[in-house]
Amino acid sequence: MSLLDLYKDDRELSEDEESEDEFVPDQASDGDASQQGAHASAANTTGTESHSAAKVLTLESMNPNIREMEYAVRGAIPIRAEKLKEQLKTHPGSLPFKQITPCNIGNPQQLEQKPLTFLRQVSALMEYTDLLSPQMIDTTRKLFPEDAIERARRNLAYVGNAVGAYTHSLGIFEVRQDIARFIEERDGFPSNADNICLTSGASGAVERVIDMLVSSPDVGIMIPIPQYPLYTATLAHVNAQAVPYYLQEDNDWQLSIGDLEHSLAEARAKGTDVRALVVINPGNPTGGCLLESNIAEIVRFCQRHRLVIMADEVYQTNIYTGTNPFVSFKKVVAQLGSDVELFSFHSISKGMVGECGRRGGYYEAVNIDDKVMGQLLKLASVSLCPNVQGQMAVGIMVNPPRPGDISYAQYHAEIESIYESMKRRAKKLAKAFNSLPNMSCNDAQGAMYLFPRVELPQAFVEEAKAKGQQPDSLYCMQMLEATGISVVPGSGFGQYPGTFHFRSTFLPPENLFDDFIDGFKRFHLGLIARYSPKI
Known part of the structure; x- marks a missing residue:
């Protein structure tokens, strides 16, 4: 039995429930039915030749991975x-x-979390640029703070004054520079904008990295149990193997290196080409947060066994305890001087920003082969670019109003x-x-x-x-x-x-x-x- 069978979400309802939810078309009168039959015959006839109404795309013929x-x-x-x-x-x-x-689902604004004023002010000015015209600027200054106006102008300059235009496939360079500075301030170690890729939410980043990792059905990715279903869904989509390891519920959902060793050895003994380890920190669905000592153990484990780390860190500002502060995998990798390959993910959907619908996220690639980075750029190019307003919201998340700015007090x-x-x-x-x-x-x-x-x-x-x-x-x-x-x-x-x-x-x-x-x-x-x- 596969992992997907063991951990599937049991979406199937009982037979009684299915019958209640089943769509039943309105019953037509005999005359209506005859008329509908005539229309159907006409629609399926070209000249005197009759064609079958069988569908090309069916549940049986569709991509079985989906x-x-x-x-x-x-x-x-x-x-x-x-x-x-x-x-x-x-x-x-x-x-x-x-x-x-x-x-x-973690959808804060659906449950009445108010959007951040500064973010929405900048977004409004960028969408309706007439507000920044000489004819209207005096009126605009009565409605918007000067730093929001200046941020909107600066952002518009990045995209040629048109948020409806495509950007660079990796995302706006200046926003990636802001992300790199944010990472440096957070971790105390350098970050390079060229190693950062903006995406349509962190989910898009995760899917892209998994797409790069999987070259055959024998490839396996280690995932935590419990896990966020994005991972099993994406692995099913690309026809790869999910290799489970259990989080320790009785130990605040920390990871056991012994369990990681056992899961990896068992999978490789079965012929699975295990290439990466997924870690969600802080945890979804668990709400746990890993200790720095545990993260260091995980990094050493992955270096020892040549595994790529996929660090899902979208909840990094949602920390509610002083005993388990957030520590990024990037910081620990740098502290250890490790050459382990790392992708870390962040998003505007969570934290206190809660802009799920704007679909803004990014990944940072660390210790990744230069030629692979070129292939990641090619893959990003296929989608042209991520959502522009999502990119701009990421920019505000990582570079918010600072002390001394007009909007700082309200934002804070x-x-x-x-x-x-x-x-x-x-x-x-x-x-x-x-x-x-x-x-x-x-x-x-x-x-x-x-x-x-x-x-x-x-x-x-x-x-x-x-x-x-x-x-x-x-x-x-x-x-x-x-x-x-x-x-x-x-x-x-x-x-x-x-x-x-x-x-x-x-x-x-x-x-x-x-x-x-x-x-x-x-x-x-x-x-x-x-x-x-x-x-």
């Missing part, structure tokens, strides 16, 4: 949530809740407000989960998620299996139907055999957070009571 892909965070439960959302619009009061709470206050609220919600939700019977949860050290472990009653487990479903998937679907809260079952990320989890964001607005927690508590306690043995 058919095998799974992506839990937008699987069956979120799909059902969208249908329930529509039902609430068309039939208010028909469900036992008033709204859908989408905790299945907005960042701090979002951060402190997120930190409070993370602690509050973890405390709520840990207060419940049959549930335990590590505190969120970072990221936007909690990954609580649920001890499901045996009767419930047996009922789920009888329906052909994963028990945690059924639990999450029933939670949605009862409360409107959409979370993702642990089976969509992978979990230690015999355990059940789910991933929830802690992004619901703070003023609604108590209601969100109360709804979840009522559901969980009710389910445990229904399925517990009666004494």
Whole structure:
């Protein structure tokens, strides 16, 4: 059985659920049916020759790798949530809740996180350049701070005063220079703009690197379990092997080098050409953050076994504890003087920026062969360039207003407000989960998620299996139907055999957070009571 079989998100519904969701076309009258048949015959006839209506592109003829892909965070439960959302619009009061709470994906602005004012001011000025014209500039200065105006002018100069134009395939050079300075300030070691590539979100960067790594179906990439489903989905797409290693739930989701050694040896013994190791830090879905000592062990492991490191660091500013500060893999590689090959990823979708829809991200390549860098440029060129406003937002993320700038006080206050609220919600939700019977949860050290472990009653487990479903998937679907809260079952990320989890964001607005927690508590306690043995 493949890893995808073991850790798939169980998107398949039971037969009863499938029949409810199945699209049934309106029934036509006999006359309508005859007329439709005549139209169909005419459409399929050229002259006197009749052609078959069989489709060229079918489930059987399509790319089988795409058919095998799974992506839990937008699987069956979120799909059902969208249908329930529509039902609430068309039939208010028909469900036992008033709204859908989408905790299945880290999408901050969907849950009312306010955009950063400076970023949106610069974006608005760049989109509507008439505001910068001599005729309107006096009016514009009454609405926009001078540093936002100057940033917009500077950014427009990078792209020939047209954000609708293509840029360099690697991204705007000046933005890549800003990223390099940001990395140097963060780590204390040099960075080169030529080794940085802007992409349409960090997901686009991850997909591109995996595309470069995989040269045959025998190639394997080591991924953490639990993992973000982007990795198994992309590996399925390119027909490569996912080589799992388990994170240590009882040790705040740190990595065990012994487990890495075992997973690697086992895969290579089976003939898998293992080439890279994925590390997500801070963790998604776990919320854990690796200690610097653990990162150093991982770097040495990868150098010893000649593995490329793929460091997914998109949550690097989402840190809620003083015991586990974020330390980049780039910094540790430099400190150790290692020549290990490294790709590290960052994004505007997370942190306090939360601009998921703008699709801005980047990777930095370290110790990568020059000829391969040329091939990466070629691959980037096929897509022409990443989203321009996404690139500009990355530029603001890494080079925000500084002390002394007009917009600094507001920008800093907005960042701090979002951060402190997120930190409070993370602690509050973890405390709520840990207060419940049959549930335990590590505190969120970072990221936007909690990954609580649920001890499901045996009767419930047996009922789920009888329906052909994963028990945690059924639990999450029933939670949605009862409360409107959409979370993702642990089976969509992978979990230690015999355990059940789910991933929830802690992004619901703070003023609604108590209601969100109360709804979840009522559901969980009710389910445990229904399925517990009666004494």
